Structure formats: C-alpha cells, structure tokens
Amino acid sequence: MDEMELSRKANAGDEAAFLALLQTYKEDLLRTALAFLKNDQDALEALQEVTVRAYNKIHTVKEPEYAKTWLIRIMINYCQDQLKRQKRIHHWKTVVDHQGTEDVSQLELKEALASLPEKEQQLIYLKYFQDVKIKDIAKLENIPEGTVKSRLHKTLRTLRVYFEDEGGREHV
Structure with a gap:
C-alpha cells in the first residue's frame, strides 16, 4: 500500500x-x-x-x-x-542562583504567591508550575483567552512590584 x-x-x-x-x-x-x-x-x-x-x-x-x-x-x-519550557526553567534557575540559596528563593516565591488572591495564585500555578496553555486555562475557567492573558499580565505585574519592594527593603 x-x-x-x-x-x-x-x-x-x-x-x-x-x-x-x-x-x-x-x-x-x-x-x-x-x-x-x-x-x-x-x-x-x-x-x-x-x-x-x-x-x-x-x-x-x-x-x-x-x-x-x-x-x-x-x-x-x-x-x-x-x-x-527548557529556556523558562533555565531562566528560573539563573534567578534562583543570583538570589542566593534555592531554599531562600523558594520561600520568597511562596511568600509572594501567598500574598496574591486565590484566583491569581491558581492562574500562576496552572501556567507556570503545571505548564497549562492559555487556551486550556480559558476552557477550564470558561472565559476568553484574552481575559486569561490580561489577568496573567496583571498578576505578573503585581509579583514584580512585590519583589521590587522586597528588594528595596533592608533584610535584617
């Protein structure tokens, strides 16, 4: 055949x-x-x-x-x-290496995520820890892809501000 x-x-x-x-x-x-x-x-x-x-x-x-x-x-x-995905993982490892020990970085990340509302934590968890695609998150949440993208953008901006504020404070 x-x-x-x-x-x-x-x-x-x-x-x-x-x-x-x-x-x-x-x-x-x-x-x-x-x-x-x-x-x-x-x-x-x-x-x-x-x-x-x-x-x-x-x-x-x-x-x-x-x-x-x-x-x-x-x-x-x-x-x-x-x-x-490998590039993202490499980037995160580089960030962790620059911040000090991995344990401290993980604690800081957990603390930052805990400061977010539950829906935003879920979004970050799905996208970056479970590597779920935006279109799949949209289907799961029954919302448009654009809404997922804008919420993700807003949440990442909130995390950036959180880490900038943390970096500006003196650690005792």
Whole structure:
C-alpha cells in the first residue's frame, strides 16, 4: 500500500493504517526531533507525544499527500514548545542562583504567591508550575483567552512590584 492510500485510510480512522503511516515517517520525525532537541531520550519522548497528538487529530488532515508535512509540523511545534519550557526553567534557575540559596528563593516565591488572591495564585500555578496553555486555562475557567492573558499580565505585574519592594527593603 502506498503512502497516499495509508494516509487516506488513517484519516478515515483505520488504526493499522495510522501505525503504518507513522512507521513510514518515523525516521524523518526522529531526525527532526534530534535536530531541535539534541538528545536521544528527548527525541524519543517527542516521538511518543507526537504519535498521541497525531492520532487524536489525524481526521483533520485535508489533503492526504501532505500527511508527512503535517506530522513534521506537529513535531516541530512540540520541539519548539519543549525548548521554550527548557529556556523558562533555565531562566528560573539563573534567578534562583543570583538570589542566593534555592531554599531562600523558594520561600520568597511562596511568600509572594501567598500574598496574591486565590484566583491569581491558581492562574500562576496552572501556567507556570503545571505548564497549562492559555487556551486550556480559558476552557477550564470558561472565559476568553484574552481575559486569561490580561489577568496573567496583571498578576505578573503585581509579583514584580512585590519583589521590587522586597528588594528595596533592608533584610535584617
């Protein structure tokens, strides 16, 4: 069976065709993941995640001849998300290193978060500790994405002010 036929059958819900299609493009997907993530373990994890995402959305492929492009686009998006997440984690570690010991920084962060109203704490927790996407938070809270973004912006500004005030005070 050729790739076009596999793609059509997978799009129609044939699980065996989907698996065969994925097997056909497995090397291309792994090469793409390795190019971005530069780590075999992360690339394999990316392949697993892309498999799940593609399986859930295979019915959305409009043109069967673009199945490979569609799969690689999912892989690229996933890898870019991972790189952003790693960058954020690296940034937080740098901030912690500059502030002193990690324990003190964690206590300061917990104190700052505790100063926020419960809804704002929840928003920060979902976005930055659980890495939930803004669109998913909007669905969860049943509010528009723009509202989530503006609340997040306001909350981050409040935290910035909190830390600026803390930095300005003399610690005994």
